[in-house]
Amino acid sequence: MLDQVAELVREVAATVVLPRFRHLASDEIVQKAPGDLVTIADQESEKALTRGLTALLPGSVVVGEEAVAADPRVLDRLSNGGAVWIVDPVDGTNNFAAGKTPFAVMVALVRDGETVASWILDPVDDHLTVAEAGSGAYRDGVRVKTRTDDPGAAALRGVVASRYLPEHLRMVATANAPALGEVTAGKHCAGYEYPAVAIDEQQFALFWRILPWDHVPGSLIIREAGGSVLHLDGTPYHPTDSERGMLVAANDDIWRTVRDTLFPDTSIL
Numbered sequence: 001m002l003d004q005v006a007e008l009v010r011e012v013a014a015t016v017v018l019p020r021f022r023h024l025a026s027d028e029i030v031q032k033a034p035g036d037l038v039t040i041a042d043q044e045s046e047k048a049l050t051r052g053l054t055a056l057l058p059g060s061v062v063v064g065e066e067a068v069a070a071d072p073r074v075l076d077r078l079s080n081g082g083a084v085w086i087v088d089p090v091d092g093t094n095n096f097a098a099g100k101t102p103f104a105v106m107v108a109l110v111r112d113g114e115t116v117a118s119w120i121l122d123p124v125d126d127h128l129t130v131a132e133a134g135s136g137a138y139r140d141g142v143r144v145k146t147r148t149d150d151p152g153a154a155a156l157r158g159v160v161a162s163r164y165l166p167e168h169l170r171m172v173a174t175a176n177a178p179a180l181g182e183v184t185a186g187k188h189c190a191g192y193e194y195p196a197v198a199i200d201e202q203q204f205a206l207f208w209r210i211l212p213w214d215h216v217p218g219s220l221i222i223r224e225a226g227g228s229v230l231h232l233d234g235t236p237y238h239p240t241d242s243e244r245g246m247l248v249a250a251n252d253d254i255w256r257t258v259r260d261t262l263f264p265d266t267s268i269l
Contacts, residue, residue: 009121024097064089102122158180194248203254212240
């Protein structure tokens with residue numbers, strides 16, 4: 001099924017998403033929440049993926065970003081057991097709508113609450129990152145593994161997505177970030193940030209708002225590549241979680257270095 005889903009994701013990206021890139025009419029971009037856009041490409045991509053995924057796995061259901069936006073009760077499917085597809089039809093929609101990269105198409109398969117497979121496609125650069133629980137993570141067919149050493153805080157590069165951080169945590173993280181080698185605001189596309197950790201373009205990424213379509217696909221890729229995906233308090237991340245933030249890192253040692261550098265007083269977490 002890994003190859004079948006990969007083929008479907010590529011097909012939808014090629015026939016639905018890419019033809020709209022830099023060719024959106026003004027009425028094909030809508031603000032569904034302040035600062036949060038949706039385009040006709042998001043909507044059509046999710047419909048096509050939903051049809052294809054449920055045909056591949058009869059009896060499965062889909063939790064898609066746009067379906068949840070239309071009816072929040074759709075999110076309850078994640079807690080009901082069985083086979084659930086999680087779909088982000090265009091991750092990085094604001095980038096996509098502005099005619100810039102990165103953006104991605106992301107899918108994950110959850111069975112009885114556990115993520116068993118995931119796919120992240122960068123349609124423009126044509127990179128496909130795939131993971132299967134217990135079988136590793138692969139980028140363009142080549143197995144990827146995160147780095148195993150910790151070079152120390154001053155040598156680490158990564159993302160602190162501070163937009164949704166509570167104010168008290170944002171202030172602390174901002175004050176302590178200079179102790180790390182390089183901290184960026186990220187590229188506003190989880191489909192870029194997760195593979196970037198897997199291939200050592202960066203060593204960590206911190207998020208606060210952890211909606212499943214943004215983070216379930218990438219979290220499996222990081223774990224299968226050997227990395228660490230934990231809430232800021234050190235507890236494991238699960239697909240149904242939506243609170244307490246999350247720190248992704250190339251390995252456990254880097255995770256602790258980044259967390260303790262940004263938040264030396266863990267009692268505030």
